[in-house]
Amino acid sequence: MAVGAEQSGDGIDLRHHGDAETGPGLVDFAVNVRTGTPPAWLAERIAASLSGLAAYPDPAAARAAVARRHGRPVGEVLLTAGAAEAFVLLARALSPRRAVVVHPQFTEPEAALRAAGHRVERVLLDPGEGFALDPARVPGDADLVVLGNPTNPTSVLHPAEALAGLARPGRVLVVDEAFADCVPGEPESLASRGDLPGLVVVRSLTKTWGLAGLRAGYLLAPAALVDALAGGQPLWSVSTPALAATEACCAPEALAEAEEWARNLAGDRDRFAAALARAGARVLPGAAASFLLVRVEGGERIRAGLRGRGIAVRRCDTFPGLGPDWIRVAVREPGTSLRMARTLAELLSTERGSGPRQAPDPPPPATGRSQGEQGG
Numbered sequence: 132m133a134v135g136a137e138q139s140g141d142g143i144d145l146r147h148h149g150d151a152e153t154g155p156g157l158v159d160f161a162v163n164v165r166t167g168t169p170p171a172w173l174a175e176r177i178a179a180s181l182s183g184l185a186a187y188p189d190p191a192a193a194r195a196a197v198a199r200r201h202g203r204p205v206g207e208v209l210l211t212a213g214a215a216e217a218f219v220l221l222a223r224a225l226s227p228r229r230a231v232v233v234h235p236q237f238t239e240p241e242a243a244l245r246a247a248g249h250r251v252e253r254v255l256l257d258p259g260e261g262f263a264l265d266p267a268r269v270p271g272d273a274d275l276v277v278l279g280n281p282t283n284p285t286s287v288l289h290p291a292e293a294l295a296g297l298a299r300p301g302r303v304l305v306v307d308e309a310f311a312d313c314v315p316g317e318p319e320s321l322a323s324r325g326d327l328p329g330l331v332v333v334r335s336l337t338k339t340w341g342l343a344g345l346r347a348g349y350l351l352a353p354a355a356l357v358d359a360l361a362g363g364q365p366l367w368s369v370s371t372p373a374l375a376a377t378e379a380c381c382a383p384e385a386l387a388e389a390e391e392w393a394r395n396l397a398g399d400r401d402r403f404a405a406a407l408a409r410a411g412a413r414v415l416p417g418a419a420a421s422f423l424l425v426r427v428e429g430g431e432r433i434r435a436g437l438r439g440r441g442i443a444v445r446r447c448d449t450f451p452g453l454g455p456d457w458i459r460v461a462v463r464e465p466g467t468s469l470r471m472a473r474t475l476a477e478l479l480s481t482e483r484g485s486g487p488r489q490a491p492d493p494p495p496p497a498t499g500r501s502q503g504e505q506g507g
Contacts (some may be wrong), residue, residue, distance in 0.1 A: 166343025180375035196381035206354035222247035227275035288419035410476035430456035
């Protein structure tokens with residue numbers, strides 16, 4: 132276990148995110164929002180909600196839709212302006228004696244805790260063990276534990292049983308499930324587990340449905356904690372269009388579409404991982420989300436080289452527990468992914484002073500893909 136220093140002390144920019152890597156003319160492998168979204172039917176639902184902008188937002192229908200989706204009482208649902216607001220609300224409402232964040236993971240939870248004046252300890256998972264969770268490494272007296280599943284940026288999916296074992300009376304266990312709907316059937320999700328003491332599950336609609344600019348998310352928690360968090364939330368913080376999107380994305384038809392996308396994603400991801408490995412990169416195996424964690428020699432130069440060739444990837448030295456030789460790449464449609472892998476092969480060959488590596492073979496064409504689905 133490593134104790135995290137303040138941001139200014141350890142030099143890690145916890146507020147650096149993938150959108151800072153993108154720019155005009157760049158093919159975006161840095162941001163994990165699915166390309167080709169939002170789908171037309173969802174855009175139409177959002178547009179239709181604009182006729183009600185003169186009225187204050189009413190969250191009742193969207194809140195009920197989330198509750199139905201996860202089989203939870205309405206009182207255990209809090210709608211938020213994206214997952215990021217949920218982390219801020221938790222940081223402001225809680226007074227942990229010993230807050231622990233399991234890394235590498237999305238850095239906003241730790242950033243929010245530090246901004247609220249809390250001291251944060253870090254448990255750093257071991258790359259030699261595939262960043263697998265060892266529950267025994269989480270201090271038993273930690274009264275706040277935060278981790279992701281599947282985890283950003285590793286794409287590791289932890290067993291639900293291991294996560295559930297971290298829940299106990301007197302502890303708040305926060306599980307960031309922003310990418311849970313990337314996994315067909317969501318077998319390791321704890322979203323329906325209202326029986327676990329102190330469990331908070333944070334979900335986002337940003338990734339699968341292409342709603343980063345709308346800010347739509349929610350959390351699931353014991354009713355008393357939901358009430359406490361709602362007390363610190365600004366009135367009407369979730370807009371009418373975001374509420375319309377939340378309700379729509381919880382409908383059975385939307386869930387079926389997301390499930391189909393997740394199944395197509397798995398094949399695209401496996402082919403992309405194989406192409407990157409043939410290019411000479413070390414790809415963390417067992418990825419479960421819409422991105423891959425990759426290790427390359429001379430990572431900073433490789434990132435710069437990719438950018439010079441019109442490709443943006445996510446640097447990973449801003450994630451505690453990783454360094455400059457790690458990069459995160461979003462899964463895109465097969466042709467785009469193959470072009471990226473070929474470019475990486477050329478750069479790695481130059482970096483090593485060897486002849487060009489054999490270009491990765493094209494992946495077989497995907498089938499059964501819904502209109503607008505591009506696997507990223």
